[in-house]
Amino acid sequence: MDNSFAHEFSRFLxxxxxxxxxxxxxxxxELIDQVLQDAIAGSSSSGNLNGYALILTRDKARKAELCRMHFDQPMIEQAPLLVTFCADVYRTRRWLRLRGARDNFNNFEGFLVAAFDAIILAQSVALGFESHGLGICYLGTTLDSCDRISKFLELPETCFPVTSIVVGVPDExxxxxxxxxxxAYIHNEKYKQATDEEFLRIYADREIKGWERYRSLGGEIAQEMERLGITNLAQYYTSELKYPPEEVLASSRRIRDLLVAKCFDVCG
Ligand SMILES: Cc1cc2nc3c(=O)[nH]c(=O)nc-3n(C[C@H](O)[C@H](O)[C@H](O)COP(=O)(O)O)c2cc1C
Structure with missing residues (x-):
């Protein structure tokens, strides 16, 4: 492969x-079609079953409604395009049914495999838009509000929203x-558990930068951090300001309940 492309790609990432x-x-x-077509053609997919569906939202009123489901993140109303990536086993199962094949994939593995396909595609789509100078941001709130989003987008059974991105011209x-x-991420041959000292060394820079960043967000957050007695970045992450365990658990239960409601057999 041409070395200059590898260099450009490294710079791009x-x-x-x-x-x-x-x-x-x-x-x-035209640009949307091209990016999506290229991303689909250029992304690996389990069994080439392409277990994804993408819902494009451009309508302002519908974006505003989805914005509320995504915890009012303002970028959703600003950006002209919101793409919701779904793990779509419904389409495959319908094809199986139409061709007299046995039903399959309406189970936990089927969901995971389709979710991987959807996430792999999402990153190709994100890179595709970025390669045209556009900005993107993922929305993890897709999972938190999966039940409301699924209803709003009229997703059929065994079709589940796993992530979303907003796309547009950056204004920052x-x-x-x-x-x-x-x-910190790479292990040779076996997982190597660092000692506590090594661990804290690995996180040292992150702790300083992350702490400074959150503290610089403004008075209210800083005051809240003080009120809650948060003294380091790790504590911030599981405080009520970021990912409180009770809310993460409630969200996990919503995901499980929706998987069951959508006819994914998550136990069997
Ligand atoms: C699955 C996923 C969900 C995310 N959800 C959100 C989100 O809801 N809101 C947000 O502002 N950023 C979200 N992000 C963006 C991350 O915060 C961001 O990627 C991370 O802080 C690293 O920053 P960078 O992408 O600028 O390198 C999400 C990223 C991923 C991969």
């Missing part, structure tokens, strides 16, 4: 930032977010 402020400029249908240039040193 290095330029990624999640964008949370957008201009209202529309994205042409955020600083690059850090990652842990490579050694």
């Amino acid at each position: 290095g330029s990624h930032r999640s964008i949370r402020k957008y201009k209202s400029d529309p994205i042409s249908q 240039t955020p600083v690059k977010r850090d990652r842990l040193p490579l050694a």
Whole structure:
């Protein structure tokens, strides 16, 4: 492969930032079609069953309604395009039924495999839009509100929303977010558990940068952190300001209940 492409690609990946402020400029249908077509053609998919469905939302009123389901994240109303990626086993099962094949994939593994397909595709779509100079941001709130979003988008049984992205022309240039040193993620041959000292060293930079970033968000957050007695970044992550365990558990239960309601056999 041409070395200059590898270099360009490395630079391109290095330029990624999640964008949370957008201009209202529309994205042409032609560009959307091209990015989606390329992403679908260029993404691996289990059994080539392509277990995904993408719902495009451009209508302002519908985006406003979805914005509420996504905990009022303002970027959803600003960005011209919201894409919801669904693990879609419904389409495959319908094909099986029409061709007299045995039903399958309406189970936990079927869901996971389709969800992987959908997530792999989502990242290709994200890179595709970014390669055209557009900004994107994922919305983890898709899972938190999976039941309401599923109803709103009229998803059939065994079709489940797993993630979403907003897409548009960036109206901010955020600083690059850090990652842990490579050694934190990579294990040779076997998983190596670091000692406590090694662990804290690995997280040292993240703790300083993350803490500064959240503290710099403004008076109210800083005051809340003080009120809750939060003294480090790890405590912030599971405080009521970020990912409180009770809410994560409630969300997990909603996901399980919706999987069951959508006829995924999650136990059998
Ligand atoms: C599955 C997923 C869900 C995310 N959900 C949200 C979200 O709901 N709101 C948000 O502002 N950012 C969200 N993000 C963006 C992350 O916060 C962001 O990717 C991370 O902080 C690293 O920053 P970077 O993308 O700029 O490198 C999400 C990212 C992923 C992969």
